[in-house]
Amino acid sequence: MQPFALNYARPAVEREAATPYVYDAGLQLNVLLDGRIAAFDHALLRELGTTTSTAGSKTHFDD
């Protein structure tokens, strides 16, 4: 009785590593431990995949 499309489902991949930045309410930006703005560190963003189009989001389906 399973819908056809679910025959192609796979477990959603949870992001494993904790992000190495925290939100700074004063700046309204996420900052790295050394105080740099995380969004400027493109190498880090690429590594973490936090800006990447993904599938399986619990809250958003627009990727």
Next chain:
Amino acid sequence: MTVLILTGEEDVTADMVVAHLNASSVPVVRLDPADLTAGAALSGEYVHGTFRGHLSSGERLVSVEAIRAVWVRRPGVPAARAAQPSAWLTQETAQALYGMLRDCGARWMNDPDAARRARYKPWQLRLAQRCGLPVPATLITTFPQAAREFAERFPDLVVKPVSGAHPQEPPRAVPTSRVAPGTDFAAVAYGPTLLQRRIAKRADVRLTAVGGTLLAARKETAADADPDQVDVRFAPPGAPWRPAEVPRAVARSVHAYLRRARLAYGAFDFAEDADGTWWFLECNQSGQFGFVEVDTGQPIARTIAEWLAGTARPGTSVAES
């Protein structure tokens, strides 16, 4: 005049835009509707034929009349982090917040009504057709026999969710997947199924539209790529995204799509075939853009910031890097 950004704290993609707005000295209030009543607050007064409203987030306070643009980026579920969250409180909070903002005179990226409609993928396909974009042959059906006949006409098919949503209990993802020859379509009867002719692609294209500006990027498919690996989101990293020129006819159609959809922002996905044709797959009205900017260096965040600030230049097709 302030730019209101509705998104969560963890949204580092939004940070890319906030940083540009800060650099331009444009006031920003970043508010996650999930924080309402616990970290964020609202108030609106309708007295003597006038309206006065205020929002606060953290230590920032903005009057609703002072909001020049609202960016609906990745807002949390209203009041989700309240002391005693409930479906009722979520509904109350959503009504109060969005109802108050609806008529504040700000520009929206994107207008909530337009955004809701734009999420319907069947609607997207029809609008794309009407705007002159090539759309792969597609069937959405609960009739197994219709699926069988469609597979006879188009033997190389993919299946994907109609909604783009993914089942949660347990959390699963449903990538666009190739349908093997001889597949049994009986289960089509148990849920609407979207079948689409597979495009033998030589590249994926992500076209990010911001106001009138089009920024396209292209990711080449490896010559030895597995043809069963259809969904670029699940493929091995492979080639990076590179800036791409937007064909004039595609640009015309995309502008028409945005106009008719009443969208200020859209992330269009295309599959480029061996002839260079860009086949429309979908338009995500709140699609991610950070990964494209990181790879290509295209000024997507800056363009969004300029649109929100009201300083955007006339629309262009941009492939600069």
